Structures are given as structure tokens and as C-alpha cells.
Amino acid sequence: MRVNRxxxxxxxxSRYLLGGSAGKPVPNRIRCIGLVMALAGQALAGxxxxxxxxxxxxxxxxxxxxxxxxxxxxxxxxxWREGEQVxxxxxxxxxxxxxxxxxxxxxxxxxxxxxxxSFEGIAPGSRFTYQFPVKQSGTYWYHGHSGMQEQQGLxxxxxxxxxxxxxxxxxxxVVILSDWPQADPYRTLARLKKQSDYYNFQxxxxxxxxxxxxxxxxxxxxxxxxxxxxxxxxxxxxADVNGxxxxxxxxxxxxxxxxHFLFNPGERVRLRFINASAMTYFDVxxxxxxxxxxAADGQNLQPLNVNAFRIxxxxxxxxVVQPNAEQAYSIFAEAMDRSGYAHxxxxxxxxxxxxxxxxxPRTLLTLADMGGAHAGHAVQGDxxxxxxxxxxxxxxxxxxxxxxxxxxxxxxxxxxxxxxxxxxGRATEHTADAGHHHAAMxxxxxxxxxLDYRNLRARTATPLAKPDREVELRLTxxxxxxxxxxxxxKYADAEPIRVxxxxxxxxxxxxxxxxxxxxxxxxxxxxxDIGAGAYNPKKHVINVRPGTIAVVDVxxxxxxxxAFHCHLLxxxxxxxxxxxxxxxxxx
Amino acid sequence: MIDRRRAIATIIGLxxxxxxxxxxxxxxxxxxxxxxxxxSNGGLHLAKWxxxxxxxxxDHKLWLKSEGDYSADQDIFxxxxxQVLYSRNVDSFWDFQIGARRAFEPERTFDAVIGxxxxxxxxxxxxxxxxxxxxxxxxGRLTVSYELLLSQRLILQPxxxxxxxxxxxxxxxxxxxxxxxxxxxxxxxxxxxxxxxxLGVDYVEEQSLREHQHSVRAVAGFRFxx
Numbered sequence: 001m002r003v004n005r006x007x008x009x010x011x012x013x014s015r016y017l018l019g020g021s022a023g024k025p026v027p028n029r030i031r032c033i034g035l036v037m038a039l040a041g042q043a044l045a046g047x048x049x050x051x052x053x054x055x056x057x058x059x060x061x062x063x064x065x066x067x068x069x070x071x072x073x074x075x076x077x078x079x080w081r082e083g084e085q086v087x088x089x090x091x092x093x094x095x096x097x098x099x100x101x102x103x104x105x106x107x108x109x110x111x112x113x114x115x116x117x118s119f120e121g122i123a124p125g126s127r128f129t130y131q132f133p134v135k136q137s138g139t140y141w142y143h144g145h146s147g148m149q150e151q152q153g154l155x156x157x158x159x160x161x162x163x164x165x166x167x168x169x170x171x172x173x174v175v176i177l178s179d180w181p182q183a184d185p186y187r188t189l190a191r192l193k194k195q196s197d198y199y200n201f202q203x204x205x206x207x208x209x210x211x212x213x214x215x216x217x218x219x220x221x222x223x224x225x226x227x228x229x230x231x232x233x234x235x236x237x238x239a240d241v242n243g244x245x246x247x248x249x250x251x252x253x254x255x256x257x258x259x260h261f262l263f264n265p266g267e268r269v270r271l272r273f274i275n276a277s278a279m280t281y282f283d284v285x286x287x288x289x290x291x292x293x294x295a296a297d298g299q300n301l302q303p304l305n306v307n308a309f310r311i312x313x314x315x316x317x318x319x320v321v322q323p324n325a326e327q328a329y330s331i332f333a334e335a336m337d338r339s340g341y342a343h344x345x346x347x348x349x350x351x352x353x354x355x356x357x358x359x360x361p362r363t364l365l366t367l368a369d370m371g372g373a374h375a376g377h378a379v380q381g382d383x384x385x386x387x388x389x390x391x392x393x394x395x396x397x398x399x400x401x402x403x404x405x406x407x408x409x410x411x412x413x414x415x416x417x418x419x420x421x422x423x424x425g426r427a428t429e430h431t432a433d434a435g436h437h438h439a440a441m442x443x444x445x446x447x448x449x450x451l452d453y454r455n456l457r458a459r460t461a462t463p464l465a466k467p468d469r470e471v472e473l474r475l476t477x478x479x480x481x482x483x484x485x486x487x488x489x490k491y492a493d494a495e496p497i498r499v500x501x502x503x504x505x506x507x508x509x510x511x512x513x514x515x516x517x518x519x520x521x522x523x524x525x526x527x528x529d530i531g532a533g534a535y536n537p538k539k540h541v542i543n544v545r546p547g548t549i550a551v552v553d554v555x556x557x558x559x560x561x562x563a564f565h566c567h568l569l570x571x572x573x574x575x576x577x578x579x580x581x582x583x584x585x586x587x
Numbered sequence: 588m589i590d591r592r593r594a595i596a597t598i599i600g601l602x603x604x605x606x607x608x609x610x611x612x613x614x615x616x617x618x619x620x621x622x623x624x625x626x627s628n629g630g631l632h633l634a635k636w637x638x639x640x641x642x643x644x645x646d647h648k649l650w651l652k653s654e655g656d657y658s659a660d661q662d663i664f665x666x667x668x669x670q671v672l673y674s675r676n677v678d679s680f681w682d683f684q685i686g687a688r689r690a691f692e693p694e695r696t697f698d699a700v701i702g703x704x705x706x707x708x709x710x711x712x713x714x715x716x717x718x719x720x721x722x723x724x725x726x727g728r729l730t731v732s733y734e735l736l737l738s739q740r741l742i743l744q745p746x747x748x749x750x751x752x753x754x755x756x757x758x759x760x761x762x763x764x765x766x767x768x769x770x771x772x773x774x775x776x777x778x779x780x781x782x783x784x785x786l787g788v789d790y791v792e793e794q795s796l797r798e799h800q801h802s803v804r805a806v807a808g809f810r811f812x813x
Contacts, residue, residue, distance in 0.1 A: 193613075194617040194812070205739065206735060230709065231708075232708060232710060478679045490645075
């Protein structure tokens with residue numbers, strides 16, 4: 001990133017200087033500028049440059065073409081400050097149009113970066129200048145919104161410091177999760193159109209049939225097969241595109257490239273998880289450490305401790321950990337369908353690496369997942385919850401097993417991988433201390449095995465007016481033909497959704513498919529109704545689980561045309577997309 | 588009696604109306620050689636094909652199908668035909684198809700085709716069609732297959748094919764009733780999703796005005812698509 005006039009306050013300067021090696025290496029030039037700026041005080045506006053170009057990368061053992069911002073995979077982390085007036089020039093050196101979308105930001109819609117909706121896109125060889133005031137703080141990200149560029153590496157972190165400085169954590173790291181494809185994304189899409197289960201190499205086989213008979217009995221097994229057969233659906237259909245073609249990355253690095261983050265025992269470390277994947281949900285844990293979740297989608301939460309969390313595509317979670325032991329910890333992000341994982345080490349020394357933990361079992365879909373929405377039963381926020389609970393007790397109860405693993409690691413300190421490397425032995429010895437110590441330090445903070453939307457509470461209350469109207473949006477799809485849609489109409493055939501400025505619109509997402517869908521609205525917040533009233537969390541992405549219903553209230557407080565879509569790239573491209581128009585109220 | 592020109596014009600018209608690359612409707616093409624195989628039962632040596640190609644968007648497709656066999660010993664085609672169909676997405680799992688079939692061997696014939704192709708409940712792949720000859724005779728064809736996963740890449744595919752005729756057809760030697768019944772079992776290994784060699788066995792029973800015969804044949808071939 002070239003820096004012309006760059007405001008950089010002390011906090012980001014120190015973050016740069018302390019930065020671990022898993023982050024993008026920061027050139028000395030920028031460090032110096034950062035330091036100088038930090039000492040010189042704070043300016044009100046920042047001017048930034050990003051250059052979008054192709055670059056050869058080698059992540060799969062052979063060179064491939066990536067589309068990157070400033071040659072970085074991920075692109076450079078942008079540090080802004082709430083209240084700042086941003087001027088950002090994006091230069092397109094590709095032979096195709098490009099764009100950058102500021103994911104989760106409140107801004108004038110012409111600056112939102114969606115070709116065909118907010119602007120024309122950035123033509124090859126040309127430049128576009130984004131200008132907008134920064135009205136918020138927290139962890140966000142930016143990504144391409146043209147073609148398949150997001151899948152080809154065009155994304156980066158966007159960290160906005162609050163106007164009122166907060167007490168810093170000792171370490172502050174960005175942890176970007178992503179999925180890197182072996183094939184050209186257009187080819188992947190064509191394969192899905194021709195054979196939608198192309199990438200599923202975890203289907204149930206004849207051997208599974210006999211194993212299930214052993215486990216469940218003949219009658220139940222046959223009934224189960226018949227029920228799935230009658231629907232022509234597959235319980236193993238968890239991720240359309242998965243580890244059979246993806247490599248999973250942390251800050252652009254495969255597990256083999258051994259990304260790591262440094263800490264000194266006793267320090268508080270803030271990890272800003274961003275899921276920049278095109279298609280992959282991750283289950284994240286750090287065996288031996290409780291994670292204190294302090295923010296979701298850039299918004300502060302009432303802190304809660306978890307041992308694991310699932311991060312949907314395009315979500316962000318800020319977690320704080322406090323490793324007290326002189327040992328290397330694993331940051332372990334398993335793809336939801338367990339077809340692969342991303343892995344990094346959180347370590348006191350650059351040469352200590354944590355071994356890869358044993359995988360947790362995957363959770364198959366259950367008939368209950370298909371039940372809820374199809375049966376059409378009534379739909380309050382609570383139904384979403386009930387169903388979620390039901391799913392947890394499903395056939396292949398991951399949560400139970402998962403819980404066992406996590407607890408095992410935390411309290412007994414016997415991770416099964418103990419003998420894989422010398423560091424590993426060290427790693428497990430101190431695990432128990434770390435866990436207990438952490439719990440002792442924050443007795444008032446609720447603890448959960450896994451993160452659940454139901455437990456999210458905004459840190460500050462936002463009373464919303466009663467919804468002016470309700471819009472039901474069924475999440476629909478035709479898995480076999482690989483067509484995804486809202487209300488059975490794909491984007492190419494759909495009319496925009498129109499709302500009036502100032503309205504509060506209650507959207508009811510009824511997931512009638514058997515996939516998870518991360519629903520993203522540009523420019524407007526979604527307050528997820530979990531029954532916490534003014535403390536309902538506000539998010540830019542709401543994951544809607546298979547067969548469930550999620551209810552969100554959306555204050556239409558920004559005029560313009562906004563993209564409204566499933567953030568799974570191949571679902572978005574095949575039709576699960578709408579234009580949402582907020583019209584000025586002339587009455 | 589069907590007006591050939593009008594039939595062709597209708598098909599082309601439907602395609603022209605529907606297969607344009609509408610804005611936002613992506614076009615794809617899929618070629619599938621379901622069977623490219625060598626078949627033998629000692630005395631008989633045949634090369635057989637069963638290929639399809641579709642081109643179009645989610646709703647409208649131009650669908651070509653060709654089946655036939657060739658005897659290298661005698662240097663003759665036992666059967667060879669080409670269907671040109673307009674295929675319409677009418678349900679999540681079904682396409683409705685309408686068009687024409689041109690047979691090149693054993694005789695040059697021309698039929699109208701109407702049918703459904705798709706996935707039936709319990710994962711049965713179905714291809715069904717009615718053929719109406721120029722003289723108004725009705726023939727039918729039904730193929731049903733299933734895929735049983737022995738492993739993620741080793742797949743056993745039972746398949747049944749049935750040809751029927753509503754009445755005798757002197758010109759083609761067709762006898763009313765079941766004219767051909769085929770039951771086969773193929774075991775393929777997907778080296779790639781797109782490429783899978785296979786081995787198998789077919790039981791074939793044929794009934795015509797001239798003869799009745801049945802035989803068991805071994806087959807070896809490969810399945811290929813892109």
C-alpha cells in the first residue's frame with residue numbers, strides 16, 4: 001500500500017511494530033511513517049491507495065493466478081479511525097473490471113462498491129476514488145464484488161479504532177480464514193451446474209449402510225434411507241465446494257506454511273477472526289484456551305466465554321485469549337464438513353509450533369433439518385431457537401462429542417496428540433492451568449461450550465421502533481440444478497425489494513433448503529431477534545441454518561440501492577440475491 | 588402423418604425463442620458419454636455408444652442424444668440414431684423434452700419425440716420417451732438406472748432399458764409389445780469425476796417380426812463427461 005498522507009495513531013503503530021509473522025509483513029517504510037505519524041498526532045483525513053492486479057501464487061504445489069490488492073493474499077490490513085474522512089483510490093491493473101466492497105460499513109450507497117447497483121465498477125486500466133466518512137468502529141473487511149475475484153484472493157481486513165480510545169489488549173492480531181480453490185472458479189461453477197454433488201466425496205456408501213444397521217437396527221436404517229430417498233436429498237450435503245478442491249488458509253497460509261502468532265505468557269491477545277471464504281464455514285477452537293468473545297461483526301458484545309465457535313462466511317468475531325503457559329497453542333479452524341482445516345500456532349517463540357489437533361466428527365444433516373420450514377409451522381423467533389436446540393441433539397451429535405473433546409483438553413490437559421512433537425508435551429502439561437486460571441479470572445462472564453446466536457447480547461442497548469412491516473423471504477434452492485433463489489425467484493428474474501427511509505422492516509428468513517445461508521444486507525444493519533429486546537445483537541451477516549427461521553429487524557436508515565444476498569459466492573452468483581431499494585420518504 | 592418441415596421449424600423456433608443468452612441467465616454445455624463400450628459374448632463383437640449433449644441455461648436447453656452400435660467384424664452399424672430435443676425445466680427434478688429422432692440404421696426413419704427425463708424419488712435416473720413415426724405408429728422407450736456407492740469412487744450401476752411398440756410395424760420389422768429388454772450392471776471407478784472406466788454385464792432380449800433372441804454379454808468401456 002502506498003501511503004501519501006496517512007494518519008496513524010499510536011495504537012496502530014505499536015501494532016505494526018509488534019506484529020506477528022502470520023500477518024502481512026509490514027515494510028519498514030510504512031513502519032517509519034506510522035511511527036512518525038503516531039508521534040505527530042492525529043489528522044482528520046486519510047488518503048489511501050490500493051492497486052488490484054494479477055499475481056502468481058503457489059499454494060497447491062503449482063503456480064496459479066490470484067487477483068490481489070497490493071500483491072497481498074490477503075490484501076493489506078487497512079487501519080482507520082472512527083470519524084475519519086477516508087479517501088481511497090483503487091487502481092485496476094486487471095484486464096477485467098473490478099470493485100471493492102467495504103463489508104459491514106455504513107456509507108453512501110454510491111461508495112458501497114457493487115457493480116451494477118452502487119456504481120459501474122472499475123474498468124480495466126482505470127481508477128475509482130472512494131470517499132466517505134467512517135461512522136463506526138470494529139473489525140470489518142473488504143473484498144471484490146466483481147466476477148469471482150473474492151474467491152481469487154481479493155480481500156483484506158479493515159480495522160477501525162473507536163473515536164474514544166479503548167484500553168488496548170497486549171496483542172492484537174487479524175486472523176483471516178479463507179478457502180483457496182484448485183480450479184478456476186468459473187470452472188467450479190460449471191461443474192456444479194453439470195453435477196451438483198461434484199465435490200462431495202463424503203457420501204454415504206454401502207459400508208455406511210451396514211454400519212448404520214449395526215448401530216441403529218435394520219428398520220430404522222432402511223426408514224432413514226427411504227426418507228432421504230423420497231426427498232432426493234443427501235444428509236452429507238454440507239458444503240457444495242469443500243476440501244476436495246480447497247486449501248484452507250489463515251492469513252493466506254496453508255497449515256504446511258505454519259503461520260504463527262507470538263505472545264508472552266500472561267498477555268491478553270485479541271484475535272480478530274474474519275471469514276473471508278467464498279463457501280466455507282469453519283468451526284474454530286484453541287484447545288486449552290477459553291475464548292472470550294467480545295465482538296461480532298464489528299459490534300461489541302457482552303463478553304462470553306466459549307470453547308469453540310462456528311463462523312459463517314463473511315462474519316467476524318473478536319475473541320480475547322490469555323495464554324498463561326509457556327507453550328504453543330493451536331488455532332484450529334475445521335471446515336464445517338470436516339473436509340479440511342486451517343491451522344496456525346499461537347506461540348511464545350517463533351520456532352515453537354503447535355501440533356495439529358485431532359479432528360472432531362462432522363455433523364450430518366438430519367431429517368429434522370428438512371422438517372421445520374417444509375412443514376410450514378409457525379414462526380416466531382423462538383421456533384428458530386427450538387429448532388436449533390433440536391438439531392444439537394441430532395443423530396450424529398457433534399456437540400456432545402465436540403464438548404467432550406474440548407472439556408477433555410481444558411480440564412484434563414491430555415490432548416491425544418501429546419506425543420507428536422516435543423512441543424506438544426509441553427503444550428499439554430500447562431493446559432489445565434491455563435483453563436482454570438482463565439475461568440478464575442472472570443467468574444461473572446458466562447461460559448458456553450460453543451457459541452450460539454441465542455447467547456449474543458449487544459454491549460449497549462439499542463431500542464428499536466416496532467416494525468412497520470414484515471417481509472417473508474424464503475431461502476430456496478434447486479440443489480440438483482444448482483439454482484439458488486429467494487422465494488423461488490432468482491435475481492435475474494426478480495424485482496427489487498422496496499422500502500421507505502425511516503421504516504423498520506422485519507424480515508423473516510425461512511430456510512427451505514438444507515444448506516446454511518449467511519444472509520448479508522449491504523449498508524443496513526440486521527438486528528437478530530433472539531428475544532433480548534434492545535440487547536438483540538446487530539449483525540451484517542445472519543446465518544440461517546437448514547430448515548430454520550430467523551427473524552431480523554432492519555432499520556432502513558440509509559437511502560439508496562443495496563445488495564441483499566446469500567454470501568456463499570456460488571449461491572449469490574446463481575441467483576440468491578436481491579436489490580433492496582431504500583426510497584426517500586416524501587410524505 | 589407428420590409434416591417434417593413443420594416439425595423442424597417448430598423445434599428451431601422454440602430454441603430460438605428460449606435459448607438466447609438472457610441477461611443473467613448463464614449458458615452451459617454438458618457433454619456426457621454415459622456409455623462408450625465394447626460388448627462381446629464370444630461370437631458377437633460390438634462397439635456401442637450412448638451419448639448426450641445439452642446446451643442452455645437453467646430453464647431451456649437444446650438436448651442431443653445419440654445411441655447405436657457398430658460391428659467391426661461385419662463393418663455395419665446395427666443401430667444409429669440422433670435425437671434433437673428442446674428440453675424445458677418443469678420441476679426441480681424433471682425436464683420435459685420434445686423434438687425429433689433421426690435413425691440412420693438399420694433404416695432411415697424419422698420420428699417425433701416427446702418425453703420426460705430426470706430423477707425419480709429414491710434416486711432413480713429416468714429417461715422416458717414416446718416416438719411417433721411418420722405413419723403415426725407409436726413406440727416407447729424407458730431407461731431406469733441407479734447408482735450404488737461401494738466407495739466414494741467405486742460405483743455399481745444397475746440399469747434397465749425397455750423398448751416397446753404399440754403395434755406391428757412391417758417396414759421396420761417391429762412386433763407389437765416389448766421389442767427389446769436390456770438389464771445391465773456396470774461397475775465403474777471414477778478416477779476423476781469426469782472419467783470412469785467400467786466393466787459390466789448385459790442381458791439382452793430382442794423380439795422382432797423376424798426373430799427372437801436373447802444373450803448375455805460382457806462389456807468394458809468408459810464413462811466420460813465435461
